[in-house]
Amino acid sequence: MSLLAEWEGSRHVADGFDYPTYRRGHGPGVIVLHESPGLTPEVIAFGDELVDHGFTVVLPHLFGSAHAPPRRHEGALVIPRLCVTREFTMFGTGVTAPLSSWLRSLARALHADTGGPGVGAVGMCVTGGFALAMMVDPVVVAPVVAQPATPLPIGRRRAGDVNLSDEDLAAVARRAAEGCRVLGVRYHHDWVTGTRFDTLTELLGEAFIRVELDGHGHATLTDHRHPEAVARVVGFLEERLREKGPA
Template sequence: MLEKYEATAFMHEGETKPLYVRGTGPAVIVIHEVPGITPEVIRFADWVADAGFRVYMPLLLGKAGKPITPAYAFSSIVSLCIRREFHVLASNRSSPVTTWLRALARHAHGEAGGKGVGAVGMCFSGNFALSMMMEPALMAPVLSQPSMPLPLGAKRRAALHVSPEELACVKDRCARGDKVLGLRFKGDPMCPPERFESLRRELGDAFEGIELEDSVANPDSPAPKPHSVLTVDLIDSDGEQTKEAAKRVISFFRERLLAA
């Protein structure tokens, strides 16, 4: 499924990660979920590229193109928890990998041109797009089922996995007209409702939250509960609410990155 993508790499401050690039137009960074760049993540990235954007898809965990299995997901979760570039329990600070992602956004903007860059994070990477707003080129942040910090306790259920400085930057940008889009299933225990309540409280009308009933999720999903709005829990048929949510993400990119 990656045959249409250029397999390359991006290095920042000595840290190099694999990168898959496809398309022309303004840049959109697609940050995968656990366990990695699965076929369903590639399907969503294809839709973004086909809509007229240049997709940059970094590999942070796992093996690119490998289908999800319970064992594969478990091994990726273990890797996520022990690697220093991810702070899975941090409420008021972001993961160190977001510094690398901000550098990637600058690189992608310089290469692709246009008004700015979009980014969509999923699951463990969901809130990374908020931290990436410290980079001025990042103009279209999307948070799909943001799951960090792990929702252990009331404080973490409501936390946004950003530092006070990053949150102040996001709020300032939103006050000046920027927007943030979020997606979740209403019954998702990994992305509890308190998290979107925090986003609405902090960002006001600048935050657009799409919250779907669990009953509209893909019944053939390998996930034990509806979680991945844009990938395995999506029903790939027009008119299905999950497919319409994916279309809304793409229209958000158009509004923020293509509109005059």
């Protein structure tokens, strides 16, 4: 049986993009963006965990396989495909990925259904920076950046880039100054994340909650799941989405 059997399937169309989505749960809304190689059982399990904590969770399916273990070598095939697709920005610095406008639209639609102070956004790996891009829209009040990996950290400039245009970077800094905090989680020795946490610390100051874990893993919430990372994410979402009127 499909791991998504209890999830309600739909599609969201906006800004020239059309992707499947899966929704489950009740309570404040959270959008969970999967990592490479796709909407894997581990990502779905994390979504189920948030549902059990009382959230309405939406899982967009953006690339790769869904609800089944990835096919052999699929991970090695996905990244090259993302490098040439127009939705993602794998190498460019100082730019916001085009898919961000679709994700902001999805966040607004979810908030219209669930209400409350806003919605959460959890980005992972190649989608890690998308949580920041979504934060440009004030409806996103709980952005989580998990092991952000784009642009690919080839060279010092790319390693420190957070996948945002100057305009969006200023908007994120402004929202943080107004009280919208950002949670970042990664393994301390994960080279794929580059120096992006240093960039976010410099940009956002105390508004950036920096969680760096011991060990040499990468996927903090899924394949290399760390209990502290999951607990910090759940606690952050609880605090931000159930309080009265965060910034």
